[in-house]
Amino acid sequence: MTEHFRVAIVGSGPGGMSAAGRAAQSKLSHVLLEKTDHLSDTIYKYQKGKLVMATPDILPLRSPMDFKLGIREDILGTWDKQTKELGVNLRYNAEVTKITGRKGAFELTVNGKDKVTAEYVVLAIGLQGNLRKLGVPGENDPRIQYQLDDPDEYAEETIVVVGAGDAAIENAVALAKQNKVIMINRSAEFARCKQGNLDLITKSLEKGVLECMYKSSPTKVEAGPRLKFTLKTADGEAVVECDRVIARLGALAPRAFVESCGIQFPSKDPTALPELSAHYESNVPGLYVIGALAGYPLIKQAMNQGYEVVEFIQGNECEPADEPLLKEKFKGALLDRYGSIPGLLAEMQKTVPVFSGLTTLQLREVLLESNVHTPKGGGEIFHRNDYSNTFYTIFAGEVGIEIDPDHPDEMVRLGPGEFFGEMGLLAGRRRSATVRATQDCVLIETSRREMIKLIKSVPKVRDVVDAAAIERQIRSYIAPNLSKDDMAAVLESAKLRSFKANEVIFNEGDPGDGVFLIRTGSCTVSRRIGGREIVMNYVPAGHYVGEMALVRDMPRAATVKAAIETEAVWLDGAGFRMLMDHLPQLRSQIERRIGAIITQTEDISQRPEAGNLIQFLVQEGGKEAADMLLIDEALCVRCDNCEKACAETHGGISRLDREAGPTYATIHVPTSCRHCEHPHCMADCPPDALHKTKDGEVFIDEQTCIGCGNCERNCPYGVIHMAYDPPKKPGLLSWLLFGFGHGPGEDKIASHASHEGKKRAVKCDMCKDIEGGAACVRSCPTGAAIRVHPEQFFALTTHSPQ
């Protein structure tokens, strides 16, 4: 018998479940089809006790089901209860294998045999797809698992983990605490994982915590008292006996199934998502797509979509959940002028080229994360040398950029549709110019995180930003007063070039064919002296290299190498010579620079150890640091007053390990934050708890840190650690007279913490809230501890401490 419903909802994740809940609430005949025997399989498979985030925080939830930040078990429990209470018509173990028909008469095949018909179908199957199996004889043995709930459940076993992705690495390392673990990696290295996990597995393998068989793939599994796992390796066949196999091989994307339903994808790109109407309807009328498959991977967004899609199916218009928030942002004259938010957004996409490549939904999301400013004419927006890194777009009005601080009246003016602030964003350096409103303006200020997301995911945004950025960078770093025509000629030859870490930008002796303006990253300049490569200098972003060969008409005098991933604007020789001819100041500035370089080169070639020191500092983080703590061990009396001061000024836990860390000659780089320009720790912080201050300090917001440990894993310098709150210190007298607890400066790593309460990440914040600055440096009695900017490396080598 075929059952018939108004709406069939496929998949019981947050989106599908919320849609079914709304349908039940609206007394709409519906069915929710779930292929497993529980709700929301993706979340169900999270590790036990995992904290589930409810981002974006400001987005209101619109769903008959509840959802807020909490642990996996509580959230799933609430949903189970609420689907029952609402009377959701839920079928477990019902895998939809085929969808045919059209609006009003869809036919869904369940488990390959049963049929269900529906007028509308909502596809909410997510992106997880079906887990990939081993694909060898014996793959169905119950001791072969394709997921791992709780790694602590197993002990004293030999476990084979197959795979080389993030899940495999995380599982393998977690299991290795109590078990003997052997990883099976099909390739010769770990190339598909996040940097943090690559470091994790590399360290674990070095320490011998677990083993890994490279270039190996399974051929069969034989059951027995223990599993006999046969592998094909580079050296022939190998057999591993084990108690358990955990295979983490990723999933088969659901795309083939979605396409079989008639839904089209805009491109062959595996990350492409189906194109949808503003009502989430696909190109097949009556067939709707919501959730991760519709491009909305966050739980709250998916739940809101579930609610909305059922309203749309019932013919109800419903304004998006974020509408009131946007109205609040744009309230006043602006909203009145365009009548409604959709009208305003349409106008914005027309005037602002950066936003023109976004879908309406993407634009809404960007605006939610942005601030609207309406400065009056003359007001300052930001100041030269500020360390803020937000991105501004001009919706109305005009701003002026004071490129040359000595001539504040000479401003470059920008009008509606243009943007500014991208240099701080791209280079991670201080603001290169002061910007003020020259008329009353409407400006949209977007966060760095949101902008970087857009630049990475929307090619149009990247192109628009890059094109304008190249011109601005030339203006700001080389030729501020270039006329429009001359600039056009220079831009003609300008090209964006990117270099990997340690890649050579040009070699000593190469013909000098152009100048490189370093726009992000940094590089080292070195020469071969007496058969050895000696580092001469370090060049951070915002400077150019290669001008010497052009001016002197000689081959390259030195080798320039990218210290980290670096992007440079390349200007060809003719273009750059033209610049020098037009701008006598530039020529004399370059002549002066060359003079300084020659002296410096002569100096360093007499003292190769100074070059080695620069090289050492660059390697130890100088290449991306805004600020480094350096200890001169010829002065350091090992009193640890720096650590004590750090702990005493930061809630009892030192963020600095003086003794650990590398040393060259007597210069020691302790384990302490480098305050990177593009901080690795900030790359993957789920609650966005890591921030950069105006002055460039990277700090953790203790209130929002959830203690997930991502930053600790992602930091290449090991300067972040996880800590519990330390016990309260006793009063001075009760410590002095009765020996209660720890006194001033004692127990600076909080070894007596209670291990209760929240564990959170701690790191150096450069004493941003403490008057007088870094306590470690101020508390060093002998002047051994200093903080330096990478620009000072050369000066450091010329200075003798005694």
Add this chain to the structure above:
Amino acid sequence: MHESILVYRGFRYLKLSLWMVAIAVVAYIVHQPTVGPPNGGTALGYTLGTIGVLLIVWLAWFGVRKRRYGLGKVKLEDWLSAHVYLGLGLIVVATLHTGFQFGWNVHTLAYSLMIFVIVSGIFGIIVYVRFPRLMTENRRGSTQRDLLAQIAELNAKAREISVTLGDDIHNEVMASADKLALGGGALKQLSGRDRNCPVQHAVKRVGELVLGLPKSDAEKGRTVLSLLARKLELVERVRRDLRYKALMDIWLYVHVPVTFALLASLAAHIVSVFFYW
């Protein structure tokens, strides 16, 4: 950039101290007491005494200031540089205050304690200038924990190989691990040596015993010997490290307590001068 306390800010505090000393000396030469020889009871004597007391209290305050982490805008290095130079200047100021009158009394006791504290401080300056560099060179980039871990690793390796080389060698290897003591009492740390070092003993004994091994075991024997020799080098390095650290710490165990004794005797000196003179 890096600057040691001695050259700090272009010798700012040395200059200050020299000025203080110069003024005191000139005043001492110029001043003619109305009664008797120069002493602490004259107008100049009282002035110098007051300066001396204030200096001593201020110098002692360094111990408190050092523990006030994160407070105050002045760097601790400023304080220490001033502490060193003004402390040295105090010798002159206080000596002139005495008018070179010494005796077996509480006044001279205070003076002697002060000199003792300053001399221990001079020792401190010397070790602070000399040992940090030696310590770094001795460590060769490793931390103490690294060195100990390397020793433990060599222990395990040597034990594993020596199992098959007969009881004599094996026992030496075991003893070189079990009886090894690093650190210990103050004198032992300061000496940086262990007369009965089991590792040294083992290297010597195993060196002899290896000669008696059958040919098939000779290679293994040599490996054990080289492991022990490497361990001996590490052990000596750790002892040197501990010795430097001990020398850098030990003088404070004199400097600080004697300062308290000085403050007490100074109080006695002042009280007795004003009430019983």
